[in-house]
Amino acid sequence: MSIQSEQTQASQSGLKRYVIIGAGIAGVSAAEAIRKADPEGSILLLSSEHELPYFRMSLTRYLAGEVSEDKLHLHPESWYVENRIDLHIETKVVEIFPVNKTVLLEDGSQVAYDKLILAAGASPFVPPIQGTGMKGVQTLRTIEDANGILQACQEPINVVCIGGGLLGLEVAGAIARHGVRVTIVESLPWLLPRQLDQPASAILQDKIEAMGIQVIVGAKTRALMGEEHVRGVQLEDGRLLPTELVVISAGVNANLGLARSAGLQVNRGIMVDEHMRTSDPDIFAAGDDCEYHGRLYGLWMPAKSQGTIAGQVAAGKEAEFPGDPPSAKLKVLGIDLFSIGQFTPQEPEDTLLVDTKEGCYASFLLRGGILIGAILLGDASLANAVKKAVDTKRDFSLQLAKGSTVEDLIRSL
Numbered sequence: 001m002s003i004q005s006e007q008t009q010a011s012q013s014g015l016k017r018y019v020i021i022g023a024g025i026a027g028v029s030a031a032e033a034i035r036k037a038d039p040e041g042s043i044l045l046l047s048s049e050h051e052l053p054y055f056r057m058s059l060t061r062y063l064a065g066e067v068s069e070d071k072l073h074l075h076p077e078s079w080y081v082e083n084r085i086d087l088h089i090e091t092k093v094v095e096i097f098p099v100n101k102t103v104l105l106e107d108g109s110q111v112a113y114d115k116l117i118l119a120a121g122a123s124p125f126v127p128p129i130q131g132t133g134m135k136g137v138q139t140l141r142t143i144e145d146a147n148g149i150l151q152a153c154q155e156p157i158n159v160v161c162i163g164g165g166l167l168g169l170e171v172a173g174a175i176a177r178h179g180v181r182v183t184i185v186e187s188l189p190w191l192l193p194r195q196l197d198q199p200a201s202a203i204l205q206d207k208i209e210a211m212g213i214q215v216i217v218g219a220k221t222r223a224l225m226g227e228e229h230v231r232g233v234q235l236e237d238g239r240l241l242p243t244e245l246v247v248i249s250a251g252v253n254a255n256l257g258l259a260r261s262a263g264l265q266v267n268r269g270i271m272v273d274e275h276m277r278t279s280d281p282d283i284f285a286a287g288d289d290c291e292y293h294g295r296l297y298g299l300w301m302p303a304k305s306q307g308t309i310a311g312q313v314a315a316g317k318e319a320e321f322p323g324d325p326p327s328a329k330l331k332v333l334g335i336d337l338f339s340i341g342q343f344t345p346q347e348p349e350d351t352l353l354v355d356t357k358e359g360c361y362a363s364f365l366l367r368g369g370i371l372i373g374a375i376l377l378g379d380a381s382l383a384n385a386v387k388k389a390v391d392t393k394r395d396f397s398l399q400l401a402k403g404s405t406v407e408d409l410i411r412s413l
Helices: 003-012 025-037 056-063 077-082 143-152 166-176 198-209 257-261 300-314 383-391 397-401 406-412
Strands: 017-021 042-046 085-088 093-097 102-105 110-112 115-118 122-124 158-162 181-186 214-217 221-226 230-235 240-242 245-248 252-254 270-272 283-285 290-292 327-329 337-341 350-357 360-367 370-377
Touching: 017 025, 025 042, 025 300, 056 143, 056 166, 077 085, 093 257, 115 300, 143 245, 158 166, 158 240, 166 181, 166 198, 166 245, 198 214, 198 350, 198 360, 198 370, 230 245, 270 283, 283 300, 337 383, 350 406, 360 406, 370 383, 397 406
Parallel strands: 017 042, 017 115, 042 085, 115 283, 158 181, 158 245, 181 214, 270 290
Antiparallel strands: 093 102, 102 110, 122 252, 221 230, 230 240, 327 337, 337 370, 350 360, 360 370
16 A cells, blocks of 8 residues: 555544655654554554664664664564554655645655654764765765775774764764774874773773774874875875775764755754654654754664654643753773763852762762763763762752762762
8 A cells, every 4th residue: 555545544544644755763753652552543653764764872882793783773674564664764854844734755645644743863974074985985874884894894994083073983983993094084182082081092092002003183184095095195295095995983973954945944853842742733853853952863773762742642642851961871892881961060059079089080069069971981971870969959058068989979879
């Protein structure tokens, strides 16, 4: 049965028609939430990718050989059938018509909706560096990207990873397992500047370099050198790094084309309220393409939560997104790391407790006695306890009044 026939049948039966654009974790979570809240409604899940929906956050583990491609899938194909979620892969939406409450597909067909959820994700940001269009220059966002990188790493080549954020470090660690020579280039003064302070980052860099991965910080890329295929990375300080593969991990841009053409309010992302509702009351957004209170999360757990809430509210239930302090863990490299919230004192009532020993680093930032951020490096066994304390705004004023040390704070967690 065609998409249009299914939608017509649902309309004639008086069932609510839900259309979800994007089948990442936000889109699939929205579909799950809708089905639980509305057992009978018609759910159409549209994906432009060629595969079943998969764990995008595990692509670096796939690169590292820790998981096989078939283990990346969020659910087997039978799950969508059993839950009556009508999944269509390789299906691109080209326009949304909010007045008519329809979406136009690339094949020219139109699909009607009662509630629409935009979970179109984001695309890798490629800086305006000369030579990025050459062969051998990659980003990592899809399974196809990962397979392209794996293909290139079958030979003992030189690889330059541009970007020292979480993804850049995980990509470097994964690629290094294939016997290639890896260099990380970060333009900022230290690695993971959004997750670590400088002392913690210095310890992390030592650990990464001990694995045989070269790290260059505070170095901007001037151009990629080569003719048809990349052969080198030219830094602004004059250094030339020979390479046969460049992987760029410089962040992402929210996919806003559909939202803009539909007249929805957008900034850096699609603007949503605490119910994940956009400026159109029948259209919701969740995941990497949405912006809540001026923030684009770009992380797995918030995207999952936002998708669930969008689905629940679209189906008529009450739900609110509470926001979430930024947190991060490092996979693939085998280095225990957890960071959450703020880690740099900014207010007079801020108290920073730091402990460094035997390659481990722990810092806790408290504001007025309330834990608002922490860094755990080398031993992140307290990550869950710390996250709970930050989420619940736990007050440690009594401990601080007694002259609490890091060890005291850890014991009280």
